[in-house]
Amino acid sequence: MGEDFSALGRRLASVDAQVRTAADGAGREPAEITRIVVTKFHPPELITRLRELGVGEIAENRQQEFAGKLERVPNPGDLSWHFVGQLQTNKARAMARAAKTVPLTVHAIDRVKLVDALDRAWDEEEAPSLDAFVQVNLTDDPARGGARPEDLEMLAERVAHASHLRLRGVMAVAPLGEDPAAAFARAAGLADVVRTVDPDARSLSAGMSGDFVEAIAAGATHLRIGSAITGNRPPRG
Ligand SMILES: *Cc1c(COP(=O)(O)O)cnc(C)c1O
Numbered sequence: 001m002g003e004d005f006s007a008l009g010r011r012l013a014s015v016d017a018q019v020r021t022a023a024d025g026a027g028r029e030p031a032e033i034t035r036i037v038v039t040k041f042h043p044p045e046l047i048t049r050l051r052e053l054g055v056g057e058i059a060e061n062r063q064q065e066f067a068g069k070l071e072r073v074p075n076p077g078d079l080s081w082h083f084v085g086q087l088q089t090n091k092a093r094a095m096a097r098a099a100k101t102v103p104l105t106v107h108a109i110d111r112v113k114l115v116d117a118l119d120r121a122w123d124e125e126e127a128p129s130l131d132a133f134v135q136v137n138l139t140d141d142p143a144r145g146g147a148r149p150e151d152l153e154m155l156a157e158r159v160a161h162a163s164h165l166r167l168r169g170v171m172a173v174a175p176l177g178e179d180p181a182a183a184f185a186r187a188a189g190l191a192d193v194v195r196t197v198d199p200d201a202r203s204l205s206a207g208m209s210g211d212f213v214e215a216i217a218a219g220a221t222h223l224r225i226g227s228a229i230t231g232n233r234p235p236r237g
Contacts, residue, residue, distance in 0.1 A: 008046075009053050011229050012037075015212075019223065022216040033216065036082050038208075038226035040065065041233040044072040050229075051079065059107075059224055061085030063094055070098060077102045084108060084171075084205075084224055086145045089117040096121030096130065096164075105131035107171040107205050107224070110147045112158050119162040132159050133171035133205050133222075136190050138183045146172070152190055156197045169203030169221070170194050180211035184218035191219070 016035065023030040036057040039047050047058055047069060059082035060066035066083060070076045080103040087095065087108060096118060098104055109115060109132050118130060134155045137146030147155050152170070159167045172187035174180035184206050191204045207215025209228035216223070227233060 005049055007231065008049060008229070011231065012050075012053055012055070015225060015228050018213065019216065022213040026217045028216065028219075032221060034222045036084075036222060036224050037229050038084065038224050039069075039230060040085075040226065041236055042230055044069045046230060047073045047079070056080055057082065059084045059226075063087065063091040067094060067098065070102060079103075080105070082107060082222075082224070086110070087114060089113055092117035093121045099130040104129075105133070105168065107133045107222075108135040108145060109133060109155070109159060110135045110137070110145055112155060115155070115158045115162055115165065119164050122164040124163070126164065130165050131168050132165045133168050133203065134159060134194065135171040135173075136187060138172055138178075138186060139175040144173070144175070149186070149190055153193050153197060156194045156201065160198045160201070167194070167198050167201040169201045169205065171205035171222075173208070174206070174211050174214075180214040181217065184211075184215050184220065188218045 019033060019035055020030045023033055034057055036059045037050055037055050038059040040061045057080045060069060061084050082105045084107045134152055135146040136149055136152050137144050156167060159165050170187055170191040174183040187206055188204060194201050203221040204219055205222040206220040207223040209225055212223045212225060
């Protein structure tokens, strides 16, 4: 465990150094880039160790696993949580419940039905408490998740008008087999379009272990980094 812990610290420091170098190279301030650690499939103890290393932003991608970790990580409200997986409409209430106890951002809003289900999960008088990215699908394969580029602005407007959601920007995953720089450039262009819907929705959630340098060059503000920091994921439970 001591050994594991120091390896975790080394990988985290190495990724953060690469983030700073990439930000410098792109003429950007590292402070405008949020590095989120994706802990999916790992036990809750990993989150506690990451917190001891100063990590404050944690991401999960399956609703049940996320709910379980909120119960098992001590003081979960001291962390900012991100849900980066595809979300079923029937999980909207559970997500809203979580958002009432911890700071929560949902990254993969990809359809109007999901916006409406999330918005309805609050009582009318309750303040907004869920930050939301609209996800764009940069492939031609609908199974990859995300809205079609031509539908993104409409979806962003729907989020902007929802009483209980706060539009943050665009989320994208680089397609397999395409140069990530080209894919992220398209995502950045779409983020500019979404900014016309709400000038405060300035964020771009892009970049994973294999492509965060390209994402930073394209203007990413939120990196979702898993294995480069956590090491290999255990097999899915
Ligand atoms: C798992 C996951 C990541 C992190 O992937 P790594 O390649 O391990 O960095 C980022 N984004 C999403 C949506 C994920 O599901």
